[in-house]
Amino acid sequence: MTRKALVRRPGPRLAEGLVTHIDRQPVDVDLAGRQWQAYVAALRDEGWETVEVPPADDCPDSVFVEDTVLVYGGLAVISRPGADERKPETAGTERTLRGLGYRVARIESPGTLDGGDVLKHDGTVWVGLGGRTNQAGVDQLAAHLEPLGATVIGVPLTKVLHLKSAVTALPDGTVVGYEPLVDDPSVWPGFLPVPEEAGSHVVVLDGTTVLMSTSAPRTKELFEARGLRVVAVDLTEFEKLEGCVTCLSVRLRG
Numbered sequence: 001m002t003r004k005a006l007v008r009r010p011g012p013r014l015a016e017g018l019v020t021h022i023d024r025q026p027v028d029v030d031l032a033g034r035q036w037q038a039y040v041a042a043l044r045d046e047g048w049e050t051v052e053v054p055p056a057d058d059c060p061d062s063v064f065v066e067d068t069v070l071v072y073g074g075l076a077v078i079s080r081p082g083a084d085e086r087k088p089e090t091a092g093t094e095r096t097l098r099g100l101g102y103r104v105a106r107i108e109s110p111g112t113l114d115g116g117d118v119l120k121h122d123g124t125v126w127v128g129l130g131g132r133t134n135q136a137g138v139d140q141l142a143a144h145l146e147p148l149g150a151t152v153i154g155v156p157l158t159k160v161l162h163l164k165s166a167v168t169a170l171p172d173g174t175v176v177g178y179e180p181l182v183d184d185p186s187v188w189p190g191f192l193p194v195p196e197e198a199g200s201h202v203v204v205l206d207g208t209t210v211l212m213s214t215s216a217p218r219t220k221e222l223f224e225a226r227g228l229r230v231v232a233v234d235l236t237e238f239e240k241l242e243g244c245v246t247c248l249s250v251r252l253r254g
């Protein structure tokens with residue numbers, strides 16, 4: 001299996017990125033650049049080839065490349081971000097994925113969808129319906145993915161920015177989240193509560209390894225006790241903008 005990850009380097013306006021559910025804190029753009037380099041290095045060290053999407057420096061939030069697309073098998077569904085400021089970010093992602101040979105579909109108006117609202121595991125696709133993604137966006141995504149065998153399920157989301165700000169899945173499919181921020185944990189049988197908000201966010205690197213933030217040391221121990229290997233990176237400057245470990249890349253498992 002080839003493992004590639006799309007990334008997009010942070011632009012000079014990063015500190016102006018959107019904040020919705022948390023208070024704005026000053027972002028150190030130089031430190032963010034170093035944290036991004038370390039994130040990319042961690043992916044490479046774990047055997048992922050990283051592919052840079054061309055910068056979109058007019059868009060402060062462009063580093064959060066996950067929001068611009070949803071990839072399922074050989075299909076790239078280009079998103080239509082719920083925040084108008086972020087809509088121009090999708091063009092570069094589309095060019096890059098076409099260049100890699102992906103078929104392309106698009107979420108069209110009046111639909112909106114952010115990639116961060118989409119959690120996939122084993123043919124099931126949960127989509128957070130809240131601030132950034134609307135029902136038309138979910139319906140369009142379902143129309144694109146159901147012919148490929150996926151089951152698409154809309155999930156209410158009110159407490160955080162994106163579904164994957166609340167929950168992600170471990171390699172075995174166990175959905176993890178910080179309960180105070182999850183609207184309805186009963187959506188996922190076997191839901192595993194974690195003790196820290198940043199512990200909700202994992203990127204699956206392989207069948208036994210996850211990437212997560214150093215901001216969740218107790219959750220790291222919990223995952224290690226379950227037999228997982230955890231690679232941890234500092235993401236403080238992106239966390240100040242409601243970003244997390246998932247949103248800085250798009251994982252392509254070819």
Ligand SMILES: NC(=O)NCCC[C@H](N)C(=O)O
Nearest residue numbers: 017018064116241242243247
């Ligand atoms: N998928 C993600 O979790 N994306 C984070 C996006 C954060 C950005 N400041 C935004 O509000 O759109």
